[in-house]
Amino acid sequence: MRGPIISRRRLLTAMALSPLLLKMGTARAAAINPHRIVALEWLPVELMLALGITPYGVADIPNYNLWVNEPKIPDSVIDIGLRTEPNLELLTQMKPSYLVWSAGYGPSPETLARIAPGRGFAFSDGKKPLTMARHSLSEMAQLLDLEAAAKAHLDHFDSTIDALKPRFARRGDRPLLMVTLLDARHMLVFGKNCLFQEVLDRYGIPNAWEGEMTFWGSTAIGIDRLAQFRDVDVLCFDHGNEREMQTLMATPLWQAMPFVRAQRFQRAPAVWFYGATLSAMHFARVLDGALGGKA
Secondary structure: OOOOOOOHHHHHHHHHHOHHHHHHHHHHHOOOOHHHEEEOOHHHHHHHHHOOOOOOEEOOHHHHHHHOOOOOOOOOOEEOEOOOOEOHHHHHHHOOOEEEEEOOOOOOHHHHHOOOOEEEEOOOOOOOHHHHHHHHHHHHHHHHOOHHHHHHHHHHHHHHHHHHHHHHHHHOOOOEEEEEEEEOOEEEEEOOOOOOHHHHHHHOOOEOOOOOOOOOOEEEEEHHHHHHOOOOEEEEEOOOOHHHHHHHHOOHHHHOOHHHHOOOEEEEOOOOOOOOHHHHHHHHHHHHHHHOOOO
16 A cells, blocks of 8 residues: 655655754755845854854844844845744745745744745753754755854854853953843843853853753843942943933932942943854953953
C-alpha cells in the first residue's frame, strides 16, 4: 500500500519546523537566497549581521534604532511591522526565501510556515544567554553554509573582549549595577543570567544585583529599591528617554541615592539586552567608555 502523498509545500513546512533542519545546513543553503531572508525579531537580525548578511526585512526598525542602536540597519531594509504582529500581507507580497525569529516570540511557526520556510533561534537557556548566542550563530551559519564566517566572527569577538580586559584591572572588586529606566517609578535591572554576565565574568567585575530574576536575565523593580546599593558603580542604558531621565534625576529621591552622591552613576548609550554577540561586544565597548582605566 502506498503511503500518503506529501506536497512540496508541506514538506518544506515540516523541514522548517523540525530540529533536523540544523543537520541539513549545506543541503538547505542552496535553496535559501541570503538576500531575501526576513528577520521577525532583533536577535536573528544580529546573527545575520554577524555573518555578513543584510536582512531583506526587519520588524520594527524605529524601535530597533532606539533600543538596539548598534549595529545599524541599512536604509535599504524593509520594515515589516511589529515584532509581535508583523504585517503578514506585506510579508506574503515580499516572497522571502526564509524567515527567522526568536523562539517563542511573535506569530506561531504554523502561521509563518504558510508564507515561507523558517525557524526560530533561542535567546537563552535561562542561565547563559551569551553561550546560547554563540550556539545560535553557529546554527545559522550551518543553515546558510557560512561556518567560516561564523568562526571568523567568534574569533573577533573573543579577541575584542580579551583586549579590553586590562582596562578594568584597577577597579578592584566593586560591583556593577546595570539598569535602564522603564517609567517614572520603575527600573529594569540585570542579573547574573543576563547577556552581559559572561563579559563581566571575564573582566572580574561582580554583578551587584542579587535579587529576584526572570528567565530573560532582567526584572522590573521600584526605583526606591536602588537606595540599598552603596559602594557600587551604576550604569544606566538610555533608549531615547531623555525627558524621563531628566525628570527622575531632578527628584529628591534620586539625589539621595548613595551612588549618586558618590558620583558613581553614569548614563550609557543604548545596548540591546536580549541580543547576541554583537550586543555583547557593544556592551564591552560601552563599559570601557564608562569604567575603563578607572579605579
